[in-house]
Amino acid sequence: MEREQFFEDYVVGEVRHTTGRTITETDIVFHAGHSGDYFPHHVDVEFCKTQPFKRPIAHGTMTFAIGIGLTATEINPRAMSYGYDRLRFPNPVFAGDTIRTAVTVKSKEVDEKRPGFGRVIEAKDVTNQHGKTVMYVEHILIVEMKGDAK
Amino acid sequence: MEREQFFEDYVVGEVRHTTGRTITETDIVFHAGHSGDYFPHHVDVEFCKTQPFKRPIAHGTMTFAIGIGLTATEINPRAMSYGYDRLRFPNPVFAGDTIRTAVTVKSKEVDEKRPGFGRVIEAKDVTNQHGKTVMYVEHILIVEMKGDAK
Amino acid sequence: MEREQFFEDYVVGEVRHTTGRTITETDIVFHAGHSGDYFPHHVDVEFCKTQPFKRPIAHGTMTFAIGIGLTATEINPRAMSYGYDRLRFPNPVFAGDTIRTAVTVKSKEVDEKRPGFGRVIEAKDVTNQHGKTVMYVEHILIVEMKGDAK
Amino acid sequence: MEREQFFEDYVVGEVRHTTGRTITETDIVFHAGHSGDYFPHHVDVEFCKTQPFKRPIAHGTMTFAIGIGLTATEINPRAMSYGYDRLRFPNPVFAGDTIRTAVTVKSKEVDEKRPGFGRVIEAKDVTNQHGKTVMYVEHILIVEMKGDAK
Amino acid sequence: MEREQFFEDYVVGEVRHTTGRTITETDIVFHAGHSGDYFPHHVDVEFCKTQPFKRPIAHGTMTFAIGIGLTATEINPRAMSYGYDRLRFPNPVFAGDTIRTAVTVKSKEVDEKRPGFGRVIEAKDVTNQHGKTVMYVEHILIVEMKGDAK
């Protein structure tokens, strides 16, 4: 599960793909209870019939939790999560949809403020079974550099 | 629960505060199962003893889900969520911490690409019982304008 | 979320309506585990085929928990819950049904035993998507009086 | 699990006792999510410190669900639940308390409106580890009569 | 719930049957999160379409947990669980299947190593609604002997 990668080891353009997971009604009900977000868009089938999508949609916070969770199979002990930018949900997720995440090394740059560390941007693209992007986010990692001496 | 607000009704600088919620060991265990992220930082007490914080920390995706979930008491039928920017987790959340969210109207601007709509940025600041920020994010809303004729 | 109401502020006949929530198979399975009530009427589809309703019915204790839970959007710091009377389940709830709760101030009276407090009865009527009552209960509140001096 | 009892078989004064169950923080967190009731009395430890009990209390709806759930070990195919009266919560339940339920046949009477059936009242008394009553309710059963011919 | 049985009281060939329980999508999703086993055979509907069974199958560990759980209605204070042998899953369990467990006293023998105790083998046979065995296991019990003096 552990996979050590220094800043120098990240190759821009490299992609890894996760396994898939079907989002179920159960997940949506769980997430409503877990987050406390019981907005009718997620849990009221009758209300949803009056809305454009006609049926409940997954919470964005859940697509984020599961979309990122799918990538949690490898730990890099040399990297720390700094945060996320540009989190978008261009298409809805419904119960029955199967999502998977592609992780692409989007860019990397030396971190001026942290000697010995670099900044790596991983683009995380979550797609459904039709190949449509349902979530996109850029994950910012602070990664240790191997350095000269090593 | 519904509170209709047009673009014109948003006042930059206005803040609302949610109620608080204590994050428990239960939430962390639940979130590990829900997200599939069983990294030892969250679920392995022995491993955590060897780490800087000495005990399990909440998943960032959970702080996001619950921090945003706390705000889910008001629905504005004139607003749509466009996405989130600058999601950061400056301090860790532990079991036993009580978090609450402050929602500030940070800025607003006319949306050139969408006639009749404006863009509102709500800063969401999640703090713990010591007043420290544990999560910060900027939520981008697309909000209908009242317009001249109305 | 807080809405302060003294005894004098309750108006008999006033009604408020909650948002709706669809009861799912997930909720029934959860509730069986949570309550420990695994009676076949709730969790054995084959048994249920031999019964009048032909399919699993929600636990009454769940309809109570969720029907009351739907009203938990307003806290009155001047009121205490004393108990409930006349809890009835006139129609069954099935997975897929959407319920909502109407809260009516049914009656109020001075509480002889508690000077400075009155007793308010709120009728809570839980209906499904066909408008049929699936639960009825009278909630007894002990509410502080504003009193003369205030 | 099935224990057939006709109206005539119920003996007023007869008591049965359930096994015990410790209410945990997990149950309270779970119930908040299940019911959607995130009132700070149940989930905000900091708020609770300012309240008389100093710590979170279980939801009444949960004490009801679990207190009744504990009795769900015997099914009487001759009885139907009609409803509940006088539901009271005289003492709070905290995480760590162990509750059990005593079921007493309180009274029985012929049901004038339903020939062939009688009405049995079972008092359900839920107590904690100190022997204090934390919940009381009267469960109304409609029970088939054996009748003359049988 | 307690049913005291000494070694001498076990009758080889005696069978008891549990109530049934329908395995739902909820149970499978719950079990994936609980066990951390998110293999696509259980949670990826698209992957499953390419497999012989065409749809997700329940985890064997869940069939074990629930199949054994169904028998947990009687406690024998004179018996201890020693372990299980020959755990097999001859047919898959799908969401919607209703399972029940038959417990047969398969054999018994004096335990040479533990004076005063005997060894009882209970065969646990879990079947679905078509009468097919979906799990079989032999449960080894160490049971106190009544002995001569008693």
Place this chain on the structure above:
Amino acid sequence: MEREQFFEDYVVGEVRHTTGRTITETDIVFHAGHSGDYFPHHVDVEFCKTQPFKRPIAHGTMTFAIGIGLTATEINPRAMSYGYDRLRFPNPVFAGDTIRTAVTVKSKEVDEKRPGFGRVIEAKDVTNQHGKTVMYVEHILIVEMKGDAK
């Protein structure tokens, strides 16, 4: 996650170790609800005080589900699970214990009944933070042979 291994690739004596997971009160409460096994040994703190271990113990079925679940990071598309033998729980698991699983290729033999397949026994040894075995089981795999022609 996929790691293809033919029968010939298994090396007797080879061991792999999983990450650890702390078993929590939450897991025990969840498992009671999930399995329906509410025996007081798991959920009644007061009862447990009268027993040898003085506090609740994890269900064996849960130690099995989680102990096996920890190994679910690698899928071998050439292997099928045939069943488990010799499942034992030599020491109890309590809330707060951290478990991990060692998987050892214990033996392998040609499967006379299935030409082209062999039988591999993986011993799964689940230990706690004190290095004590809390579960042991032998997992029987049917694994495809590479064969001469390949």
